[in-house]
Amino acid sequence: MKPTRKFKLRHSVLLRLLLGYALCVAVSIGFAAFVFYANTAGLLSRDVDKQLVVQSRRLAEIGEASGRDGLVREIHALLTDDKDVEIEVYLLLDANGRKLIGNLTAWPQFAGANSTILERSVQRVGKASRSRLLPRRLSNGDLLVVGRDMHDLRELGGVIRDAVAAGVIGALLLAMFGAALFRWQLRRTLSAIHRATMEVGAGNLRRRIDIGDSHDEFALISQDINRMLDDIERLMDVARAVSNSIAHDLRTPLSRIRSSLDNALQRDAPLDVMRESARRAMADIDGLTTLFDKLLAITEAESGVRRQSFVPLALAQLAGDIADLYESAMEASGQSLELVVESSPIVLGDRDLIANMLGNLLDNAIKYAGSGARVVVRIGADGDHARLTVEDDGVGMAQGDIEQAARRFFRGDESRSQPGNGLGLAIVAALVALHDGVLRIEDAAPGLRVLIDLPLSVRRQPA
């Protein structure tokens, strides 16, 4: 096992998520609490001030109307009416500051203060109290102080604050719990993926991520990874098969070349033997070059770079050119070639590559369909696809071989004795894939049918 990067908490995406989430929760709850507080406790204390002003004005009017005695009586009545006993504050002082009536036993100086609401500490019937006070100088020089003890409102504020704090803490705890749950689930899924990829990395290409019945986002990603692993496994198999085949296909001509040259270099070798040996060596080297060209062509097609050169092509016309080229060779090998144009589809592609595609199929027919075979190239359209069919009534292929046929270097057992390198259909498959097409190989009973569907360049309107 390779060493893996060690997991650190500060790198955890979960920790970052959790912190961000908690911050969001705290800010939003704080904002809600502020709004709530302003609309309850804040509203109440503004209400208090309004009441103080109203009460102060009412008492002053009584004092104007019924004199100091009337006012004292009114205040006495207010203090003994059993209403608001806990909170009311009244005080009437004469011009010298002596108390005429009131429920305060100690008060601050009100010098200069007139008609502005103050918040001061006072002694209300011997009890310390923080109150809002509104002093008012009456026309006879007396000082009337109307006030309200604020401790109940402060208590209310405290209750609200406690409630908000409990809410925030609760929300944070819930957030943490949720995050922990999320993290647990994430870790479980991720570690399943992690274990599978580590095992694949260590060489077990058959390992897949167990998805179970879930259909969540992780299941989708796991599916993608599994599909990627399928591809990797297939590519590795192909690469292995290809290197085996290349090793074999290179070794044979190389050893032939070597023996040819060896032969030419023998002492006393006559000139014509040397020439013949050199010629044979060159033919083998040409064969090797062809092999490399084909491998490169497949690689090039599979890399997809050629798509940039795609242009609209008349498939029937192209097939006409190639059929014309191959007709004589087929006649020479006792076969016949017929071109059937059912419609004239325009496909998007590279002329040389599509020519190569069809050429390879016809080469195969010449090489493997056998003498007397009738080969038909058919151009048609099927839905939104152009269809190119190459069909022969020759010897065909075994069913098992048909499935393998498009693999690189595959050659049916019967054809091993014939010349060739088993790359023809692999090139066709790669070129078809490059053109976003679909390749199918069928048993034509007798013979072989190769169908290639290529997307149309411009979708034709239904008539």
Add this chain to the structure above:
Amino acid sequence: MEGLLIEDDRATARNIRDALGRAGVRMTVCLDGKSGLEMATDKVWDVIILDRMLPGGVDGLDILKALRAQGDSTPVLLLSALAALDQRVMGLRAGGDDYLVKPFALDELLARVDALVRRTARSAEAEQLTVGDLRLDLRARKAHRGQQPVLLQPREFRLLEYLVRNQGKVVTRAMLLEAVWDCRFDPQTNVVDARISKLRDKVDKGFAVALIHTVRGIGFMVQAGDEANA
């Protein structure tokens, strides 16, 4: 004839120089891009053979573009180890007259250089081509041998026309595939030979003098005389 070869691989350069020398083209060899560019513009050459990838900061395409930018239309054949078809297209688009992928047969190179040199020397379009007693009427697309008409399909006429235009010179299979069928791939079967043999049936069968000759290992040649293997 004088040609310039700009090619950095000494062995390849020597082989090409020797082969073309035997064919009567005296090649001056230049091993890097920078001096290649100087020499290419320094003098009027009959043909320039240019490797695509060169050391010295100036590659084959640069030299080609510089030449064409100066209005120089010397025939240029590009050599390259880059087989990819779009490389080929790029080379031709930059003003190359032909493109050959390494490794190539020296005969293929000779045939192409030959065709290039004559292509530029060729005068205005003729209306009629002849070789021996074979006459091609390019307007009517009809062929006669002596007084006897030779019935050809349009494509066969094109094939014969290309051969006759290059009479006395070897034409390779790849050249025919490109010129007649617009094909740039290497068929795995002897399709060109089969096509030629059919053409031969029409053109040469029943006549004392054969015009279409096979040049073993290289290609084909149309010639009135019998010294085809010369």
